Amino acid sequence: MFGPINPRRxxxxxxxxxxxxxxxxVIKGRLESAGIPALLDYESLGxxxxxxxxxxxxxxxxxxxxxxxxxxxxxxxxPSDDDAVDQE
Numbered sequence: 639m640f641g642p643i644n645p646r647r648x649x650x651x652x653x654x655x656x657x658x659x660x661x662x663x664v665i666k667g668r669l670e671s672a673g674i675p676a677l678l679d680y681e682s683l684g685x686x687x688x689x690x691x692x693x694x695x696x697x698x699x700x701x702x703x704x705x706x707x708x709x710x711x712x713x714x715x716x717p718s719d720d721d722a723v724d725q726e
Contacts, residue, residue, distance in 0.1 A: 650677060651706035654699040654713055662697035665713065672712050674705050 653669075656662045662678050669676040680697040701709045 647677070647679065647700055649703055650700040651703045652698050653701050653706055653709045656697050656699070657695050659697050662699055665699050669699070669701060669709055669712065674701055674709050674712070676701050676709075 654662075654665050656665065659678070659680065662680075666676040666678055677700045678697055679700055
């Protein structure tokens with residue numbers, strides 16, 4: 639009846655999971671500000687109904703496979719690391 643919770647997206651790799659859309663949007667913005675395209679993948683029912691149990695609130699952040707390692711490194715860096723780079 640419904641598609642799988644984690645559909646396959648050719649050419650895209652999962653780099654981050656979160657339990658809500660707000661945090662996922664922040665992560666997506668951080669990636670895009672670094673020039674890495676990002677896509678949010680989630681079940682629309684969770685967003686429409688406000689349900690966050692049983693995986694319905696899960697949001698997956700996907701990036702092109704060739705940029706996945708770069709994205710992971712960016713997300714692992716703390717914000718204070720980014721500030722140090724900006725000041726140099």
